[in-house]
Amino acid sequence: MAACRRIFSVSSHILSKLRNQSINIPWQSRTMVTGSCIDPALGLTDEQKQIQQLAADFACNEMFPHMAEWDQKEIFPVDTMREAAKLGFGAVYCSEKYGGTGLTRLDASIIFEALSHGCCSTTAYISIHNMCAWMVDEFGTEELKQRWIPCLAAMDKFASYCLTEPGSGSDAASLVTSAKKDGSDYVLNGAKAFISGAGETDVYLVMCRTGGAGPKGISCVMVEKDTPGLSFGKKEKKVGWNSHPCRIVSFDDCRVPQSNLLGSEGQGFNIAMRGLNGGRVNVASCSLGAAQASIEQARDHLKVRKQFGSLLADFQYLQFRLAEMSTKVVTSRLLVRKAAQALQENSPDAVALCSMAKLFVTEECFQVCNDAMQMFGGYGYLKDYPVQQYVRDTRVHCILEGTNEMMRMLVSRDVLKER
C-alpha cells in the first residue's frame, strides 16, 4: 500500500540532494526484515498485517522525514496527527458507535509499534490521546460521548491525562487537587505536574478529590481549555518526548459543570488505573517500535561500516550482540501482544500482565536502542542519526505511566496474593 508514495518521496529526496540542499536526516533506507526472526509481522492475521502495513507506510512517509525537526524545534505536529486521525488512528479502540475505529488492544499495539518507527515521541502522545478517548468512551455519559468522541477521534480536539501532582507521583492516590460541589458545578483547586500536551490540548481529564482521603475519594472530571481558573506553567525542557509540550496545570477556583464527571463520584481512581492498563501496553508498544527501528538501522550500519579491513557485521562480538538484541525485541513483542490480548479479553491476569509487559519491555527496549547507538560508534551520538532520538524518547518510558518500580509492586502483589 502506498508503495507509490515512497517512490515519490525517494525521487524528491534525490532531487533535493542534487540541488545541494543540506538534509540533516541520513538517507532513509527501507530496511527489509521480512521473513527474518525479528519480522514484526510474524504471527499476525492478514487483516492485522494490512493494518500494520498502513501504520508502517504512514510512519515512513509522513513522520520519519520530520522526526528530527519535531524533536529539535519542539514542534507539536498537529497537522500530521490529524492526517493520522483521518486514517482512524485517533480513537483506535473506542467503539464505532460515536466514531471510534472499534479495533482491539492488540491492533492498537501493532499500530503504535509501527508508528513509533516514524517518531516515538509523537506516537507516545497519540497513544495518550487514545487512552483519554477510551476513558470517555467507557465511562462517559451519552451526552459526553456524543460531544467528545467524534472530535477526539478526528483529533479536531486533543486530550491530556492529568493524574500526577507535584506532591504525588507513584503515590497517586494521595493526590490533593480538590473538586468541591457548588450549585451545579465542581470548583477545582490544585495543580497537576508533568502533563503531556498541556497548554496545546483542548480537554483535560483531571483526577481530583471529591470525597475523603485515599483512592475512593477521587473522581475524574473533564476540564476544557479556556475555562476560567485553568492556567499553565512554563513549557518544561526535556531530554526527549520533545514533539509534545509538558507543563504544570493549575486550577484556581476553576469551575466545571458536574455533567463533566466521567463515571460516578469516587470512581475516578479506578478509571485512571483502567486507562493506565491500556496506556502501559501502548507505551511498551512504542518502546518496542523504537527498538525495532534501532536494531534495523544498526544492522544496516554493520553491513556497511568497515574497520580493521572487515565489515563490522563479520565481527563475532557484534554478531552476538545483535543476536541478544534481537532476542530481547522478540521476547518483548510476545509479552506486549499477550498483555494486549489479556486486556482485550478482560482476563484476571490482565493488570499484572500489563504491568509486567510495561516493566520488561520498556527496560529491554531502551537497552536495545542504547546498544544500537553503541554500534554506530561516534556517528550514533550525532543528532543527524535517528538512533539517539529513539534512545532519548524511550528512556522516559521506564519512568512514566507508572514507574517500573511501581510495576514491580503490582506484579509482586499479584504473585503474593492468597488464592
Place this chain on the structure above:
Amino acid sequence: MSGLRVLVGCKRVIDYAVKIRVRPDKMGVVTDGVKHSMNPFDEIAIEEAVRLKEKKLASEVIAVSCGPPQCQETLRTAMAMGADKSIHVEIDLATYEKMSPLHVAKLLSKIAQDNKVDLILLGKQAIDGDCNQTGQMTAALLDWPQATCASSIEKTNGDIKVVKEVDGGLETVKVKLPAVVTTDLRLNEPRYATLPNIMKAKKKPMEKKKPVDYGVDIDPRQKVVSVEDPPTREAGQKLDNVQDLVTKLKEQGLLTS
C-alpha cells in the same frame, strides 16, 4: 447516464525497496519470504478508478489479480482503497512463474467481456517484468482503443481525453469508450487505505476463478534459459583530454575512422 464499469489489474510484485537476489539455480529470483506489495503503477490505477467513482463517473470498480493465493492480499488492499469487488484468478506458483503478458491479456479481455466493463485501467508496466505490454495486448485482443502512460484522464461525453507521457513530451488523445488506459507515475498520488476501510474490505466480495473458467490456455510459450546478475561494475578510466578519448575509442574499435 449510468456510470462506467471499471476493471483494474493489480499485480503482486516484489516490493520496490527489496534487494533482488538471483536464485542459486539461476532460473529466477528469490521470492520466498521476500516482501511483496502491489505494483506501484497498479496502485495508481486503483486510485484513479476510485476517484472516478467519487466523481460519480464510474459506478463500479472491480479489481483483478492472477496468480497464487497470496494475490488475495493485493486484492484486499485494492478493496481497502475503494474497489467494490475483486476477482482472483487462481494459478499455481509453478505455472504463474512461466506466465507472460499475452496470457494475462487474454484473461483480462475475457474478464472484461464477462463483466461488461467500459474501461480497463492497468499499470503501464510491472516493476518485476518491466514488459509494458499487457495493456496494449489487451486492447488489441478486444479491438478496443488504448491510451498508454497516462498522466491525466478526463471524461468528456462518451469519450475520454487522456494526456500521455511520450518521449517527446505530452500527447493528448481523445479515446472512445470502451477503452484500455495504462497509468504512469504522475497520474495521481494513491491514498492510504483507512482503518475503517480495511475492516469493510473484509466484507466485500472476492470471486475465485481459474483460467479454464475463461477458456484461456496459459501454457508457457517461452522458456527461461537462465537468470543472472548484471555484470559487476568495473572501474572506469579518467582521461586528460579529448584526443585521448578519441584514441581509446579507436583502439576499442568503437569508431569508424
